Amino acid sequence: xxxxxxxxxxxxxxxxxxxxxxxxxxxxxxxxxxxxxxxxxxxxxxxxxxxxxxxxxxxxxxxxxxxxxxxxxxxxxxxxxxxxxxxxxxxxxxxxxxxxxxxxxxxxxxxxxxxxxxxxxxxxxxxxxxxxxxxxxxxxxxxxxxxxxxxxxxxxxxxxxxxxxxxxxxxxxxxxxxxxxxxxxxxxxxxxxxxxxxxxxxxxxxxxxxxxx
Amino acid sequence: xxxxxxxxxxxxxxxxxxxxxxxxxxxxxxxxxxxxxxxxxxxxxxxxxxxxxxxxxxxxxxxxxxxxxxxxxxxxxxxxxxxxxxxxxxxxxxxxxxxxxxxxxxxxxxxxxxxxxxxxxxxxxxxxxxxxxxxxxxxxxxxxxxxxxxxxxxxxxxxxxxxxxxxxxxxxxxxxxxxxxxxxxxxxxxxxxxxxxxxxxxxxxxxxxxxxx
DNA sequence: GTCAAAGGCTAACGATCACTAGCCATCATG
DNA sequence: CATGATGGCTAGTGATCGTTAGCCTTTGAC
Numbered sequence: 001x002x003x004x005x006x007x008x009x010x011x012x013x014x015x016x017x018x019x020x021x022x023x024x025x026x027x028x029x030x031x032x033x034x035x036x037x038x039x040x041x042x043x044x045x046x047x048x049x050x051x052x053x054x055x056x057x058x059x060x061x062x063x064x065x066x067x068x069x070x071x072x073x074x075x076x077x078x079x080x081x082x083x084x085x086x087x088x089x090x091x092x093x094x095x096x097x098x099x100x101x102x103x104x105x106x107x108x109x110x111x112x113x114x115x116x117x118x119x120x121x122x123x124x125x126x127x128x129x130x131x132x133x134x135x136x137x138x139x140x141x142x143x144x145x146x147x148x149x150x151x152x153x154x155x156x157x158x159x160x161x162x163x164x165x166x167x168x169x170x171x172x173x174x175x176x177x178x179x180x181x182x183x184x185x186x187x188x189x190x191x192x193x194x195x196x197x198x199x200x201x202x203x204x205x206x207x208x209x210x211x212x213x
Numbered sequence: 214x215x216x217x218x219x220x221x222x223x224x225x226x227x228x229x230x231x232x233x234x235x236x237x238x239x240x241x242x243x244x245x246x247x248x249x250x251x252x253x254x255x256x257x258x259x260x261x262x263x264x265x266x267x268x269x270x271x272x273x274x275x276x277x278x279x280x281x282x283x284x285x286x287x288x289x290x291x292x293x294x295x296x297x298x299x300x301x302x303x304x305x306x307x308x309x310x311x312x313x314x315x316x317x318x319x320x321x322x323x324x325x326x327x328x329x330x331x332x333x334x335x336x337x338x339x340x341x342x343x344x345x346x347x348x349x350x351x352x353x354x355x356x357x358x359x360x361x362x363x364x365x366x367x368x369x370x371x372x373x374x375x376x377x378x379x380x381x382x383x384x385x386x387x388x389x390x391x392x393x394x395x396x397x398x399x400x401x402x403x404x405x406x407x408x409x410x411x412x413x414x415x416x417x418x419x420x421x422x423x424x425x426x
Numbered sequence: 427g428t429c430a431a432a433g434g435c436t437a438a439c440g441a442t443c444a445c446t447a448g449c450c451a452t453c454a455t456g
Numbered sequence: 457c458a459t460g461a462t463g464g465c466t467a468g469t470g471a472t473c474g475t476t477a478g479c480c481t482t483t484g485a486c
Contacts, residue, residue: 027463041342042342043256043257043258043340043342043343044256045256045257045258045259046258046342046343048442048443048444049443049444049445050443058463058464058465059464059465059466060443060444060445061444061445061446061464061465061466061467062463062464062465064444064445064446065462065463065464066463069444069445070444070445125397126339127256129254129255129256129259130256130259166413166416167405167413169404169405170405170410170413170414170417171417173391173394173395173398174391174394174414174417175391176394177390177391177393177394177395177397178386178387178388178390178391178394180390180394181386181387181389181390181391181393181394182386182390184338184390185386191382192380192382192383197383200379200380200383201383201387203379204383204384204387204421207420207421207423208417208420208421210420240433261472261473261474262473262474262475263473271433271434271435272434272435272436273473273474273475274434274435274436274437274474274475274476275433275434275435277474277475277476278432278433278434279433282474282475283474283475
């Protein structure tokens with residue numbers, strides 16, 4: 001018992017530990033995951049530290065041996081979420097130079113994230129208001145960066161004469177929001193797989209920007 | 214002072230009063246509106262009855278002369294919201310027999326609602342979890358009804374050979390979610406007016422379903 | 427003018443919570 | 457075997473909040 005150490009999980013883009021080094025990270029991970037699930041289910045304010053503790057077989061106060069505060073849990077969950085999408089976006093765009101394909105890949109990555117990490121995405125959109133101001137501003141800036149990156153792709157496609165778009169601004173919003181919505185209805189045991197949905201939304205995006213004639 | 218009585222407000226589709234008749238409704242209305250704003254800003258759990266009271270120049274306990282509980286406030290706000298969209302949807306669809314135009318009008322109504330009533334819409338999507346189970350089920354059913362109604366339009370267009378759609382289900386979700394997203398970013402003092410946005414989204418919808426060849 | 431209802435207030439009750447204090451067990455290290 | 461760090465626990469503390477009790481003022485109907 002107790003031989004896992006770094007507990008290799010594929011989620012990356014994590015924010016600074018903010019806890020005395022030397023602590024075994026795997027317990028902290030489990031706490032974060034439990035908190036995520038509960039925050040989504042009952043809301044941040046509606047979740048008690050005892051709830052989170054119970055989910056990892058601890059009493060509430062014991063959590064403070066691993067975490068500074070409830071607020072820190074929320075802040076870390078939200079920043080890890082945005083950094084993850086952003087990284088996926090950059091990687092997707094870097095795979096090609098063709099603007100049409102870049103937008104398609106970006107939309108696919110966007111959708112894939114919102115399906116695979118639906119809890120993170122959901123939390124990110126719902127609990128912004130419960131974030132302490134000093135954390136909130138940074139998160140908002142990151143979100144705006146992400147949107148701007150999408151907007152640039154649309155503008156570039158228009159400039160190159162590859163897209164036909166009446167309002168790049170509104171079209172970008174539509175593009176982003178339809179993908180964001182996936183986080184709300186997606187189910188792992190649903191009819192469509194993540195890949196199918198991502199591909200289909202790529203198609204829809206091409207239609208929205210009037211690509212490919 | 215005190216000569217308004219029924220306080221003619223254009224919002225309809227209100228749920229049953231649930232308060233002894235003879236009470237002047239205008240005060241109750243103001244409480245509901247204040248609660249809506251605060252629930253959106255701070256979340257349901259993060260808003261106190263004293264907060265709501267202060268917004269209408271009352272102390273917290275005085276609210277109970279007009280309202281049964283905090284929970285009732287939430288439930289009433291949420292049901293009035295859904296009933297309103299649903300009514301707008303039905304009215305929009307009834308204006309024409311042409312399936313293409315019906316879907317366009319439905320999307321326009323959807324977007325218009327989410328822009329004009331962004332607080333209601335936002336609350337509806339965020340605070341479902343804080344609704345007591347007995348209220349929640351009814352609300353969820355109403356939401357599903359609404360989605361189904363959209364889905365039927367898409368299916369009908371496909372069946373009539375007017376739309377070209379790979380997956381009606383996913384396309385309907387995309388259609389709905391892009392409109393729902395408007396509630397998140399719309400500002401009254403923004404660049405685009407409600408009408409401009411609604412019209413533009415109507416166009417985007419036509420592209421999504423491959424209408425008009 | 428009386429009187430009852432309507433609607434405001436203050437005070438307080440009873441829960442609930444985030445978080446702290448302080449104690450004890452385990453265990454790796456010398 | 458000593459020991460000190462790690463991480464668990466129970467028992468509070470202090471704050472907050474929904475809601476109720478009970479009182480007082482205003483006001484409209486007769």
